Structures are given as structure tokens and as C-alpha cells.
Amino acid sequence: MTEVVVSGLTKKYGAKAALHGLDVRIRSGEFVTLLGPSGCGKTTTLRCLAGLEKPTAGIVTMGDRVVVDTERRVFVPPEKRHIGMVFQSYALWPHLTVAENVGYPLRVGGMRGVERRERIAEVLDAVGLAEYGDRSATALSGGQQQRVALARALAARPGIIFYDEPLSNLDTKLRFTMGRQVRSLHDENGMTSVYVTHDQEEAITLSDRIIVMNHGLIEQDGTPEDLYDRPSSAYVADFMGFQNILTGVVVEAGARHADVEVAEGLILRAQVAELVRMGDTVTVAFRASHVHVEPAGSTGVGLFRGEVVHSTFVGSSVDLVVHARGASVQARIERSELERLGLGHPSAGDTLEFRVRASGALVVKGREGQRQAYATEAVNMVA
């Protein structure tokens, strides 16, 4: 088991910084995921931890060993860090069999004979490939290859395993089962795992803790529940699948709630994490599923009348794009809800009463600069 402490980790490529002084503590036995879009620095962080990249500045400690300290000029190369890694491309050596691939770290480590054979058999069994030892590694299917890669990473029983988007080359179904296997191997072996992905679902289902990264900085660090329910910024909210992110002005400020006017006359009530004042410009985020249809003539906060401009049937619910007072809102309405109100499927042109539930709407940190660009792009993709 290995605890990892990172402080001031900086990586520059020429003049361009990919990581800006990262501070992270990964507890022993923890499963931590670095989450973010491509270019956010998550892979660079992982590669710096594994020793595949040399950080420009910073200190990295693994267990009780300082593996990187740029001040004191320490750099322990990857082969001396006693780690395991699973690569996106599997990186199996095509000239070796499955057993030889898995046995490579053991052979390098000086383990021989029966002991090595038994260990290979043990890890291959753990990933469900006991029968495949003699096969050529590259003759297997994608999922099997990734399990061989997993077995190889586990073979020498490293204290820590790094995963670089290991499931992104697999199809959806396989991704799910493989993800479960990764997590159960982590639980059985009790090592520390650091996992990199751009897939929020993968991150949520696998991790004890998620670190969302953005342009070489940590945007938010918390449990999957934290991130799913309480993203602190528009960036994280967007990543966590909040389809509606709107900017507005605070018209009523409370200790836990604030009323925000996101379009003229369209006022939403949202939870606040930090104190806001009247007149502040803030960002409100909510999921499409937090929008509900109300009976005609209802009154209250967060209520608005909108015109359906687009309606898509998605099975148990209906997805709507609603225009209200110049703002565009995405809504996912359960069919049971429509039935309860005695309404049919809304179609384009219908005008209905909607409400955004205050418990689902959050005031979050807005975006600025480059973040804006990414977010707009993401919103456009959704819309």
C-alpha cells in the first residue's frame, strides 16, 4: 500500500505550462480518478507520478520514498518506483505470449522458476484468463488484451497502479464489466489506484474520490456524490451532465437559497454554497431532469411559462427544448408526470408551465477565459 503526496507539481513544455503547481494527497488504498477533457493535464499528472515524464518543479512522495524533488535534484526513474500501469493501447508486447507478458515484471525483478509460474497463474486466474497463458498476446480480443495488461500491472504486486484511460478502446458493454473488474481487483489487492478518464460515468462508478482537472489545475476534488450533486463550478457541472447552465443576477439573497433572474422576468431559485449578495452576477446550473411540468395556473418561485420548440421521445421520458423569455432550457419530463397531469406528449409549439426545483438548482462558480470556450462548445454539442 502506498500513499502518494504531490506538492507544487509543475510541468512545462517549452514556455507552455501543462500543470500549474498541483497539490494532491492520495491516501493509501484509495481509488482516485483524475477526470477532465483532453488537454486538462490529467494524463500529464499521471505520467509524472509514474515517472514517465520529468516534472519541471515539485515534490512527489510515494510511501516513504521521495521519488521526485526538483529542489534537491531527485528523480527516481519509473523502473525503480515499483509501480504498475495499464495503458490505453494495452501496450502488450506482440513477441511474447500472454504468460510471458504477465511474467515480464517478475523476470525483471529476479523472480524465477516455480514461484514465477505460480504467480503468473494466480494473476491470470484473477482476471479470468487462466486458460490463455500460451496464446499470443495480440491474438486476443480487445477486452482480453486489456485484462492481460491488468494482470501484468498486478503481477509484481506493486503498491500503486496507474490507469491511463484503460477502457476507452472498449465497447460500452465491455467497458462496464471491465470497470467492475478493475474495481474489485483494487478492493481485493488493497493497493492504491490512480485512474485517468474523460468519462464521468466511469469516474463516478469506480472511484472513492474524483479530482476534476481543468487546464493544469484542480477544479474540484471530492467524492462522486459531491461532484454529482454539488459541482462547485459551471465547468464541473457541465462535465457532470448539468444540461442547463445559465447566468443571471441575484434579486433575492438568502442564507441557503438565492433567487436569480436568468432572463427578463425569469427567476429561478437555487442553492448557494457561498454567500451571494443582491445584484451579483452568478451562474445557475441544473439538470434537465430537475425541470418539471406544472398544472396551468400554478404560482410560486422558479415557475415560468415556456414554448416547446423541440420534443424528442426517449423512452420513459420526453426531452424538451423550451424557450422562455429569451432563455433556452432543456427539460427531461417523465412520462408518468405527464400522465398524472393528464397531458399528452408535448409537441413543438405547445406552451406549458414549468418549474425548476430549488433543490436541484445550484449557484456555481462561473466560467471565464478559456473555460468559456470549452463550455460553449460543450453546450452547443448538447443543444
Next chain:
Amino acid sequence: MTERVPVTDGGIDSDIRATRLRVLLRGALWALFVVGLGIVFIFPATMIVIGVFRDGLPTAADVPWTFDGFVAALSNPATWTTLLNSLILVAAGGTISTAGGAFFAWIGTNTDVPFRRALTPLMIINLFIPPLFYTFGWIMLGNAQNGLFNQVLRNLWGVEGLINIQSWGGLIFTISLGFVPFAYLLMLGAFRNRDQSLDEAASISGAGTFRTFFTITIPSVGPAITGAAILIMVLIFQSFENPYLLGKPAGIDVFATQIYAYIRDTTPAQYTSAFTLSLMVILLVVVLFSIQRGLLRGRSFTTLTGKTSRRDPVRLGAVRWVFAALILLFLLLNLVIPLGAVLLGSLQPTFGVLNRLTLDNYTAVLADPLLRSSLVQTAWVSVVGGLIAMSVAFLTTYIVLRRRGFLRAYVSLAMWIPWALPGIVLSLAFLFAVLAVPGWSGLYGTPLLLGIVLVVATIPLCVRLIEGALAQLSPELEEAGKVSGASQSRVFLTIVLRLILPSFLTGWFLAALFISGNLAVPMLLAPPGFQPVAVTALTLYVNGDYSGAAALFMIILFAAAIVIGLVGLSRLLGSRISARTSATNHAP
């Protein structure tokens, strides 16, 4: 159940020491490497520029700096004739061989022409035979006085000297034909990977097969074609064997032969003229490469779509039989006839006597201590030189692929030099480099110097051969090794080298063959008492002993064939043995 990280005894202090040691060791190794490359690749090249402005050998005392030689060379009409001849040869040869290569690559990958599958093996076999051997074959066939063709014509119709291979026509013909296989292999990938739906879209738009071919197919592989054309033009600029053996007798001098003439055929040697011509060749090569850069800039051709769905080949109708006949004709012209001529020549007791074939030439060659030692020496130089050339090419290509910054730029530059310097210029540059440094002049006239220059001259070929294999090697395969605990050198040997071993061995073999067939370098640098086969064969040929020269070549080709045979056999046995052991090991 995890094992603890092995904490080193001294904790952080020992890691600080270890890091410092690694940094020092690595720095020292890199410095050694950089200096080594500088000495072998960059320093000799600078000799050419210096040589233009200094009249005389670097060993001579008080050599003045002067523009005289430079001006004299430029005002000599021979220089401009040489330039014109070279340009004609490059333009004609480059065009024909590129067009031929592209044509065969297209019918080989995109059409239903019969025998198209034989094309790639045929081209590869062709590539394995050094140009010198072919040229000899053609001289035996098309020599105006006693070439086989002319003998046959004389006997049948009494026509004299109808065919003369030692002429402009013969020179362009053999050069063009000789470079078709290389052009073909350079363009094969582009033609194979191109998206055939482009053609289908054209057909749907109403274009016929030939219109599609010229308006869509050819432009879609444009960069591959221009790239191959420029590379081949560079190689033709540098070729020595064909112009020397076919052009010179007809009074056609190109750069390589004229440079040689300035050094060896004039007394005293006109070094400044030779260097001025060398500089001109280098500049022309630089111009060609810059043209290629300019052509590629700003154009994005995605010939690789990632989807390698096999589509139906283009149906050509009756014309495919014409194309099939062209494949056979090519096989005859570029392999069967010239090689057959060498074989036949080697079996004739005297060249031209056809009715009494014997193996006497072979026994004579093997019995003659001089010829035998020539063969043995060539074998050594080729095998060892090929291995060194391949190793250097492997290491440097690897560095260019994996490193960034100064090292990459520096190594690229160093590796570029043998591309730009024809064998004869390279030899001249090394000659002067060795003489210029006091401690090194002992190298002059030694087999070692010859070996070094042969290695350097063969490196471009080796780089070409290893590049493709290394480019396909994902860096993650090496990273996986490091993460598994293997040191850098272990990763390099057990993963990188092991994975590219097939390409490496093929390259070694080919490099050895090319070293054995290199004429330009030993003609200038072979020390007394050390005559590589190429020079020996030339001497025999000049003395009229065609059959002896032919026997020498055939012995080399037989030796190469035996090597291939042994490799094939050991592979077969190897796979059998490994299959059997794995079967017995894992029997229940």
C-alpha cells in the same frame, strides 16, 4: 497482500546520489554520442566547403586560400556540360522510373490484372541485387563489340553493333529500369492505403476508368508520388556505377564521374574543381529536398483513412492482359535477362563462346589467391559494415523518433549528410578529413577508413529500411517495460530491438549486399592489397575478362542466396521446435 516499496538503504540521500550519477552518466554518454556523430558525419562534410577554396591536399604546407579554383571550375565549359548531362539523366530517369513504379503500384493494389500479386516479391528480389551487377549484365548483353545481343544479330543477319548499351539511350534505359523497384516500394503503401471510395465516387459521377485514374487516383496519392520522384532523383544524381560503366565510354560525364576524373584521371589532381562540383551536387540535392518540402506544405492529404476495408479492384477488361504482359516484360528486362547474362557469362570459358559451358571460371576465381582474398575481404567488410550501418541507423532513427529539441535536430542533420553526399564525394570528404587532422593521417590508405566510408554511404538505405518498422512501434510498449521495472537498456534490447529484429536482419542483409556492390567508394579509397570485389571485377572487366568478373558476382549472389536459404530454414525449424516444446510443456 501488496509488497512494500523497497526503500533504499540511505533513503533520500542515496536517491540524490543515484540521480546525480544517472545524470552524469547519461550526460557523458550523450556527449560521446554527439561528438562521435560530429566526427564521422559533420566534420568530413565541412571539408568540401573548405576544399573549394584551398588548392591542394590538407597535408601540404602553406596552402593558400583562393577563389581561383572555384572560378576556374565555373568557367570551365566541362562543368556546365556535366551539369547538363546530370540534369538530363535525372529528369529522364526520375520521370520514367517514378511513372513506372506508380503504374505497377497501382495495378498491383487497385486492379484485377493477372500476376499482380507477383509484383511485390519481384520488386523486392530486384532490390536485393546491387546496381553494379545489373550494369555488368547489360554490358555483357548490349556491348557494341561483343555483347550477346549483337553476337546473335551478327550471326543471324550479319548486322554489326546495332545495339549499344554504352550510350545515352542505354544509360537512361538502365537507370530508369533500375530505380523502378525502389519507386514501386516507396509508393506501394500510399496506393494500398488510399481510400478507394474516392474512385468509386468518380465512377458514380460518370468518369470512366482512365479518366478516374488520371483525375482522381493519381492526384490522391500526389505526395507519395512527388516524394518518391524526388528521392529517386537524388539517388540518380549520386549514382556512379551506371554513368561510369555506360556513360563514360560514350563521352557522357555526370557529376559523380567528372569528380572522379578530376581526382584520378588528371595529373596533378584538380581538387578544387572536384570540390566545386561536389558542392554543386549538394546544392542541387538541397534544392530538390526543399522543393519537396514546399510541395507538401499546406496540403493535407489523408491517404490513410484508418478503415482498411478491402474493396473490389478496378475491373480493367481486356487491357488487363496488356498490363499482365508488361509485368512479364518487366520481369524479363529487369531480372531474367541481365542476371541471366551474368550467369551465362560466368559459365563461358571465354566470353562469347556459347557452346561449351563450364564451371572453370568459378574454380579459377576460387583458386586464385588474390581473387579469393578479394572475396573474403569483401565478405568481412560487407557483413561487419552492414551490421554497423544498421546499428547506427537504428540508434539514430530511434533518437530522432523519441527525442525532442537539440538532440533530435542535431541527429537529423548528421543523418542527412550521407543523403546529400554521393559516394564519391563522401570518399573525397573523408580523405581530406583524415589528412587534415594530424593524428588521423595514419588512417589514410587503411581498410578501416574504407570500411567507415562504406558504412556511412550505406546509412541512408538502412535508415529507410528501419524507419517504417520503428515508426510503428508505440512508445507505450517501452513505457510498459519501464513501469515493469526494466532498465532503459533492458527495454531497448528485450523490447525495441526484439520487436524490430526482422526488419533489422533484413536491413543488415541488404546493407551487406549493397556494400559488396559499392564501386564508387573503394575506387577512391581502397588501399593497396585490399581490393573489394567491385573493384576486382572492374579490373577484370577492363582487362577483357568478362567471364571472370561475372563469376565473381555470381559467387556473391550465391552466397547471399545461401544466407537467405539458411535463414528460411532456421525459421522453419525454429517455429517447429517452439511449437513442439510448447506442446510438450503444456501437455496435461
